[in-house]
Amino acid sequence: MHIKALTLYSILTFCLLSSTLWAEDLLSESQLKTLYEDTTVEGHLLSEKSDIKFLREYQSTGEVKEIKPNAGRLGHWRINELGQHCLKWEESAQEHCAFVQKDEKGVRKFQWRVGKKKKFIIEYNGFRDQDGRDLLETLR
Numbered sequence: 001m002h003i004k005a006l007t008l009y010s011i012l013t014f015c016l017l018s019s020t021l022w023a024e025d026l027l028s029e030s031q032l033k034t035l036y037e038d039t040t041v042e043g044h045l046l047s048e049k050s051d052i053k054f055l056r057e058y059q060s061t062g063e064v065k066e067i068k069p070n071a072g073r074l075g076h077w078r079i080n081e082l083g084q085h086c087l088k089w090e091e092s093a094q095e096h097c098a099f100v101q102k103d104e105k106g107v108r109k110f111q112w113r114v115g116k117k118k119k120f121i122i123e124y125n126g127f128r129d130q131d132g133r134d135l136l137e138t139l140r
Helices: 002-022 029-036 135-139
Strands: 039-046 051-058 063-068 071-079 085-089 096-103 106-112 118-129
Touching: 029 039, 029 071, 029 135, 118 135
Parallel strands: none
Antiparallel strands: 039 051, 039 118, 051 063, 063 071, 071 085, 085 096, 096 106, 106 118
């Protein structure tokens, strides 16, 4: 009985989440692939304590390299079945997934917490392909 209730709760939560998200300008799987496959991405982490800038190099193979002030790391990326952009860094056992939207403030990545507001975690400044072209133009 407990498993049935939990499953029903999960399905209802996903339906509510989906209906709320479709009102936003969520990027589709094909748009995410355009922005992340074989590109250099600039952005900054949005945190209550700091605003850390980063540069990430994404490969179509799923590998990603990040460069931040005084640090660098390697990891893997993918797009999951919910249409979220996911990252797993080599030093971490946990994968982190979040939705990506384009709105009047630009392209931002956020996590959704049931019963709470969206929490924006990344604001992107640019997506460049290997030839240096701005890929955000393809979303306009």
